[in-house]
Amino acid sequence: MPYGAPFLQTIKADPVKHALSVTREQDFAAWYQAVISEADLAEESGVRGCMVIRPWGYGIWERIQKLLDERIKQTGHENCYFPLFIPLSYFEKEAEHVDGFAKEMAVVTHHRLIQKDGRMVPDPEAKLEEPLVVRPTSETVIGAAFSRWVQSWRDLPVLINQWANVVRWEMRTRMFLRTSEFLWQEGHTAHASVDEAVEETMKMLEVYRSFAEECVALPVIAGEKPENERFPGAVATYSIEAMMQDGKALQAGTSHFLGTTFSSAQNIRFQNAEGQQELAQTTSWGMSTRMIGGLIMVHGDDDGLRVPPRVAPYQIVVVPMLRDTDEDAAILDYCTDLVTQLNALDVFREPVRAILDKRPAKATNKRWGWVKKGAPIVIEVGGRDVAGGNVSVLRRDRLYREDGKLDSAIIPKDVFLNQATGVLEGIQATLFAEAESRLLGNIDKSITELDALKAYFDASSKPGWALVQWSRPTGAELDKVVQWLKAEKLTLRNVPLAAEAADGACIFTGAPAVERVLVGRSY
Amino acid sequence: MPYGAPFLQTIKADPVKHALSVTREQDFAAWYQAVISEADLAEESGVRGCMVIRPWGYGIWERIQKLLDERIKQTGHENCYFPLFIPLSYFEKEAEHVDGFAKEMAVVTHHRLIQKDGRMVPDPEAKLEEPLVVRPTSETVIGAAFSRWVQSWRDLPVLINQWANVVRWEMRTRMFLRTSEFLWQEGHTAHASVDEAVEETMKMLEVYRSFAEECVALPVIAGEKPENERFPGAVATYSIEAMMQDGKALQAGTSHFLGTTFSSAQNIRFQNAEGQQELAQTTSWGMSTRMIGGLIMVHGDDDGLRVPPRVAPYQIVVVPMLRDTDEDAAILDYCTDLVTQLNALDVFREPVRAILDKRPAKATNKRWGWVKKGAPIVIEVGGRDVAGGNVSVLRRDRLYREDGKLDSAIIPKDVFLNQATGVLEGIQATLFAEAESRLLGNIDKSITELDALKAYFDASSKPGWALVQWSRPTGAELDKVVQWLKAEKLTLRNVPLAAEAADGACIFTGAPAVERVLVGRSY
Structure with missing residues (x-):
């Protein structure tokens, strides 16, 4: 791991079998x-x-x-x-x-269709005098x-x-x-x-x-x-x-x-x-x-999406483990109460968004469906949980234990109700911290030569970005830089507002640098 | 007023000079x-x-x-x-x-523009194989x-x-x-x-x-x-x-x-x-x-729009009456406090939407601007109001007193704060009741002959709708009915779910009626 924090932080070793058919590492x-x-x-x-x-x-x-x-x-x-x-x-x-x-x-050119040889076609009589563009901006x-x-x-x-x-x-x-x-x-x-x-x-x-x-x-x-x-x-x-x-x-x-x-x-x-x-x-x-x-x-990880709680349509999904027995009614009541209590709480200065997943499907299928969707917390409730006043809690940000087993915790319902908003805040913070560590740990600030820049991006380990000093060339001089980068499938991203002042030579032109620019592959 | 409740209920006699340049009655x-x-x-x-x-x-x-x-x-x-x-x-x-x-x-037929003779035109090389329709539904x-x-x-x-x-x-x-x-x-x-x-x-x-x-x-x-x-x-x-x-x-x-x-x-x-x-x-x-x-x-009325409080972007607008004097700061503080207190209230199970209008314009211009926009309540606050702990309240649903003067009431601020949500509920109810009385009072249910139907809609007083019995004709028979109505600029609106059962003859066909249908002019 030459460039700081690992990219694929949550990939687990065997024996975990992940929910998606393809992993990030594979493709x-x-x-x-x-x-x-x-x-x-x-x-x-x-x-x-x-x-x-x-x-x-x-x-x-x-x-x-x-x-x-x-x-x-x-x-x-x-x-x-x-x-x-x-x-x-x-x-x-x-x-x-x-x-x-x-x-x-x-470009819209006509405002009517007519039948012609059994097909609908734009009516030549209804051609616009001035074509209209569908807004690109x-x-x-x-x-x-x-x-x-x-x-x-x-x-x-x-x-x-x-x-x-x-x-x-x-x-x-x-x-x-x-x-x-x-x-x-x-x-x-x-x-x-x-x-x-x-x-x-x-x-x-x-x-x-x-x-x-x-x-x-x-x-x-x-x-x-x-x-x-x-x-x-x-x-x-x-x-x-x-x-x-x-x-x-x-x-x-x-x-x-x-x-x-x-x-x-x-x-x-x-x-x-x-x-x-x-x-x-x-x-x-x-x-x-x-x-x-x-x-x-x-x-996202190899089990699907992980949605930060603030933008998750539902933050907590309650899955009743029904078995077509007399216990089902009690389980549903218990779950309905739980959802009502959760929705009465506030987190991030908004009401909590919890739902009861009552669809007629197997509870484990539902669980994995919500894991793949990335719901922040999935709660499962079976007959034993009702009897014991418990809930079974799965956090999407840490799905597995160290030994690779699913990290599902059975805790008293009241304890969960007390902790729920804190857990949601914690998941939001964890996702950000993980991504921030990856970002900050994968910007190389040490490269001063084009050969080294090329080598950095040619490396077999996944490279991040390079922050390099440059002279802010314009016109034809900039074109030359862009062409060189294009040949390497690289682009100039931006000149970070928070970057340190320049104190060396431009990596592209050799002239005195005036600022630092981010270089990277991009979408 | 032959047909129940008046149409233009809030039109006032002189000496009111309304805010719009044209009245409903005029055009x-x-x-x-x-x-x-x-x-x-x-x-x-x-x-x-x-x-x-x-x-x-x-x-x-x-x-x-x-x-x-x-x-x-x-x-x-x-x-x-x-x-x-x-x-x-x-x-x-x-x-x-x-x-x-x-x-x-x-219909979209091209996906690119090119320059031709100094103008932009759809590129003939970029014609779509299959035209695309911009969704009408x-x-x-x-x-x-x-x-x-x-x-x-x-x-x-x-x-x-x-x-x-x-x-x-x-x-x-x-x-x-x-x-x-x-x-x-x-x-x-x-x-x-x-x-x-x-x-x-x-x-x-x-x-x-x-x-x-x-x-x-x-x-x-x-x-x-x-x-x-x-x-x-x-x-x-x-x-x-x-x-x-x-x-x-x-x-x-x-x-x-x-x-x-x-x-x-x-x-x-x-x-x-x-x-x-x-x-x-x-x-x-x-x-x-x-x-x-x-x-x-x-x-709407002759002073502009009246927006029901539930759909009003702002329900209460506070206009400070500033005069470029030392008093202004105190007036602004007083208004800011008022807006904060109003926004802490709930109405229709949502927070009240109040704002302070601080724009640099004359207070009376602002007042009439908000009247025309139809803000449900406009509050004006001058130096004397601050000294007396009062506010001046204008309700958009009853802008004028019987004598035609503006119905602006000076009341203690605390009284207004206690009443504000009730007043908003009252305005919502008043607007509905006024419109409902107009609707229900202007559906004529007595017409059984086409001549009378024609006469009803030809009357110089503004007619409403007629609810008539019909045999629910279809196909060519219905076409004939529609043609007759079209000549009178009339349309069939709908067969009200709540209408009484039919008990007579179809006004159009003479056959036994099976239901009642609404007839009216329409947009």
Whole structure:
């Protein structure tokens, strides 16, 4: 283990037979698909590049929405809804922006179908005069609204957000990580000054960082994207980057300072306090269902998903062990009481989410179903538990004992009720600590030569990231760097805000370094 | 007032000068647009047939979502997400369904743009092999998922719901009522038996009825749609119908029993307990942003919108009357304390939603802004109120005294704190009672002849609806009825579940009547 904390921390030696058919070690990509399938998170839809998000996956998204929405509102933003369709002419106004998205836009050209030779076809008589693009992002159409809303400095700032679906026609898709349609929130703001817009950009980056770490238990590195990785049209793009268990980076949220790119294209002008016309400074920032892909690849193990309690649709699942005997009624009563008592508790300043799994299935199948889904705590109750006033408790964050046996503990029900919220807090903290140790332990900060950088990523052990000093090249010089990295299947992730100052030479150009940049493989 | 309770109940005589530039009496359609504009609910987007839903309008939608979602989950449904795009071939499988929607479908034909003669155009090289329809509703794509999910009777029922945007290319659009894109929830379920599917259909109709009445204070008539008004592909369609202040009906939610229409098209089959293959029985049901149009036209008055407290984004708005003097700090402290104390209260089993309006604007402008938006209670606090420990309270449901003056009451702050939740409950009840009296008082049940029916709707006073006896004609006989009604600009609304049994002749055919049907103008 040359690079600090191990990647696959919870893999057990024999004799454990894990719940998934493939392990992370065997084939990480196949394991990822297996988790999505076995945990009922999502499935292929039959529609190219689009997935069906199933109840457990959508339930996690609803939790993400709720907790992130609270933070977006607490920072003064209001939700709106803007059109799905954007006229082509809106895009033509901003060349760099349209260039960035033109290759992957779904275009609506007709508004009616007719029968022809027994098949339905677009009606040639119902061709749109101006084709409509299905939004890949909404800067242009929201900018047009801002230009109506903003007249005077008194109308600023405008602070809005929308929860929506967007479409980017991806050629190679992967569930949650890269799908033609995905769900996200996109914040859009307009300000009277550069300082205020930059402050907003950084504030929302911090909202994303704290949300990812506190709610999704996803430790991230917040920093500025290099020029080549900027959002099309942005003056500066910031990201949070999370480390997956295979060492690759996942960009889990971005915040852009857009300067006057969109305000000049969409004519967002205001009269300042001195009576002069000025262009507004705008920002945008987004987080998507991609976060669920990150959650899987950071917290999943060879038994399936492990969902951090704050974003788990259900935190505690109670499984009655019924046997079609007279005891069943008493077991169900006991379980129903337990769920009622649990739901009356508060954790993370919300009511606990406990449910009774009454489905007609074998209790052990149910147990393993919930283990694969990653419910934080699974409680089993049989006749003996009722008689003894006990419950059998399984924590998803430590499923096995040292000897490889399932770590199921029988404890008095009242003791469990007293401990339950503490256990949930503990699981949340454990998942974060495990992931943070992996992240921090797998960033190599010692590499100063390109040969060493190449060797680091060529190593047979799973590499993490390298934090290297660089001179922040631009233009053609940056292109050369990016080409070299591309040949090694590497990318520049971001310049961490919290990195130490540079004190050496640029690993790429040899010029004096001005800052440190993260290099890694990525999704 | 020949038909019971007056339609425009809150219109005052002079000398009241109302806040909107147009009254309901002058021009109901223009008044509707004025409310939407002056209450900052929505605006034209510049994209044909699509609107921008602004924060106050979207805030009402978020409240509707939250309260309806709770009821959908309480009845055992889980949320999922299905693709925005539906391949044409999915529609071709169900002829009646595709016929119903083909005329208004947005069709995606290309997945890339290129530059041509300085303009962006769809790339001819990137034409889709099979065009994709932007979902107008999701029976087909969800049916395809159900066919994967359902194998055995043990997999049934499947009870799911999705919150989504849908597109129906409307030629004549009207904000909230009829827009090319709208937001809604669509529930979809599959069952092993007809009885169970019918029970589900009726259960969700009842969820809609109780939600509309209890949360949106919208009294409705629940009933079955006649054959000609059925959802394309449905065996039976049920609706809730609300009466607007101009007497027209608005269909505010529908629930469909689909039989095996979609299970045979999409092959949703299961092995029953006896080992035989059977087609599943399916249902679907939806409620949309149209509900906000209904809310406006039922509860709005000549001063703007009146939002029922349960769906108001903010229930109590506190406006400090600042004057740029030394007193301002004390006023702000007093208001901040008040808001904190109000938000610590519970009403309708949720925390009260109170805010402090600190924007830099004149207090009277703010007051009238909130009146137009329809915030249930507006509190104003000036220096004298602080000195006397008072607040000035304005209830949106009774804005004026008998003499036409604004009914603003100065009462001790502590008294208001004790009364606040009761007042909110009272406003909710008042809005419902007013609308219910209008609905029930404006359904004429005495008409037995077509001439009288025609005369009722030709009357210069605003007519409501007529409940008439009919023989439930079908096919060509029904067509004739519908044509006659169409010439009078009338429609069949529904056969109310709660109507008395028939005891006479059909007003249309003269045959013995079998039930009673509602006739009215409609949106």
